[in-house]
Amino acid sequence: MTQGILNVAVIGCGIGRSHIEEGYARNLDGYRVLAVCDLDAARMAALADEFGIERRIRDFDAVLAMPEIDVIDICTPPALHREMILKALAAGKHVVCEKPLVGSLAEADEIIAAEKGAKGQLMPIFQYRYGDGAMQAKHLIESGIAGKPYAGAAETFWKRTAAYYDNPWRGRWKTELGGVLMTHAIHMHDIVCFLLGPVSKLFARTATRVNAIEVEDCVSSSWAMESGALFTSTATLGSEEEISRLRLHFEHITMESTHAAYSPGDGPWRFLPASEEAGERIAAALAAVPPVGRRYDGQMRAFREALAAGSPPPVTSADARRALELATAFYHSAATGADVSLPLGPDHPKYAGWRP
Ligand SMILES: NC(=O)c1ccc[n+]([C@@H]2O[C@H](COP(=O)([O-])OP(=O)(O)OC[C@H]3O[C@@H](n4cnc5c(N)ncnc54)[C@H](O)[C@@H]3O)[C@@H](O)[C@H]2O)c1
Structure with a gap:
């Protein structure tokens, strides 16, 4: 201590x-x-x-x-x-x-x-997890009030121009280690795993279309969660309006984050109950969630x-490894055209690195 x-x-x-x-x-x-x-x-x-x-x-x-x-x-x-x-x-x-x-x-x-x-x-x-909306969602899911997860979608639609890449480490595999997936969508993907748990399979496509850089700046992907729920995530650095958005559908509730690009965890999230009874349980549960400070x-x-x-620690090296495991699966799927099964260990061909 x-x-x-x-x-x-x-x-x-x-x-x-x-x-x-x-x-x-x-x-x-x-x-x-x-x-x-x-x-x-x-x-x-x-x-x-x-x-x-x-x-x-x-x-x-x-x-x-x-x-x-x-x-x-x-x-x-x-x-x-x-x-x-x-x-x-x-x-x-x-x-x-x-x-x-x-x-x-x-x-x-x-x-x-x-x-x-x-x-x-x-x-x-x-x-990005640190916001009242994301923490309330976590409580509704963990307490069982949300019920069975069905499907969801994440969007990381940001804007980066040549000026952003006028920094010697950005835009290169060797120094940035990846593009929109590694640097930007990683936040939303951490929130998804924080809320929905482990991913069992993932298929992804990546492309470089917005800036003249080595690394990817557009991605789209389809995930199967271990729970059986299905998920999609899309990201680009060519959006004229910057938003981050997460929408999740459960048996007893549909939830949607704010669209604030750099603080989607902030409250209030939209919590839409599936019934009057679910609404009452959700309202009672939310009243018991203490506020957390925003972001850092x-x-x-x-x-x-x-x-x-x-x-x-409240965020662990296992959480960071999970984000890197997901990124490894993204890059492997994009390179091979295959659906990738997780978890990934030392026997995976990209265990030592995903960089081309
Ligand atoms: N969590 C977030 O929202 C968020 C946002 C931006 C950046 N980041 C991450 O933070 C890190 C830094 O990004 P940034 O945007 O601040 O980059 P930056 O290039 O603006 O700043 C990095 C600084 O590190 C200094 N530096 C480099 N080598 C050093 C060394 N050996 N000793 C001491 N200082 C050294 C550089 O001089 C520079 O001032 C990256 O990993 C980036 O992905 C995270």
């Missing part, structure tokens, strides 16, 4: 800014951002000045050597995550890491093995509470 206020070092000052503004700065009873780290000194100074952060350090290893740092929060480009996580765990720190956690199932299993002997806990980021606020708060209680 970890008590008191934890000292955090944020590594990477792009989305790292949102971790501070939306997450740590709203949970000052649990965290203090003591240091920022970035190779870009000007970007780092601007962020440190904005939030009054004392220590500005360019060298990641120097941050790890600071005994007063409790949490290393990794917000660097994806291909750097694996080594930084392993080093931070070896240094005895708690670790927060942005998505995608690492670049293959083999690497995910390596991280999970390293965690077992580590003093610190690792929490991968999946902040909710996820960082839940992590602090888990550390204090000595319980597992």
Whole structure:
């Protein structure tokens, strides 16, 4: 169990800014951002000045050597995550890491093995789950009130132009590790698995049609869930109106997320009961669900509470592995034209990586 206020070092000052503004700065009873780290000194100074952060350090290893740092929060480009996580765990720190956690199932299993002997806990980021709508949906499903799942659909319809790809790591297999599937739809797919449980089969098509990049920017897919429910997910980076939308149909309820592109977990979701009696049960159940903080606020708060209680992180490396397993199935199906059965282990041809 970890008590008191934890000292955090944020590594990477792009989305790292949102971790501070939306997450740590709203949970000052649990965290203090003591240091920022970035190779870009000007970007780092601007962020440190904005939030009054004392220590500005360019060298990641120097941050790890600071005994007063409790949490290393990794917000660097994806291909750097694996080594930084392993080093931070070896240094005895708690670790927060942005998505995608690492670049293959083999690497995910390596991280999970390293965690077992580590003093610190690792929490991968999946902040889109943190919203009152998604958490209410989770409660209705887990309590059995929703009933048998039938079918559903997810849409990740966002817009990215050439300006977004004017960043050396984006758009390339080697450094971004994937496209709309890996970087953008991964959030919605995490919510789907969080709510509907394991996927048993998946068929997918991918295409690059919007931008002049190596990785995919359009995907469509058909999933069979272990429960027997059927699901589809489509994503593109060429939508003139940006929306994220999840619609799920159950025996006793149809539910639909908000369409907010970057916070579909927020309430209110539409909950349409199948009968008057179901409506009464749903209303009573929803009244008992406590509010959660939005996005990074909710996820960082839940992590602090888990550390204090000595319980597992609210999002685990197994959740991150599941997202990467799904991505591996997507890329394998798209490359072979086959329906892919999950789970995927060391005997799968793309276990060591999905990159072409
Ligand atoms: N969860 C989300 O909603 C969300 C949103 C955006 C990005 N991300 C993820 O966050 C990560 C970073 O994305 P970004 O948009 O902030 O990228 P970015 O390129 O804007 O920022 C990354 C920063 O890391 C710094 N950096 C690179 N190598 C470093 C090193 N060795 N030591 C210290 N700093 C180093 C760079 O100088 C840069 O400032 C990616 O994994 C991305 O997928 C997640």
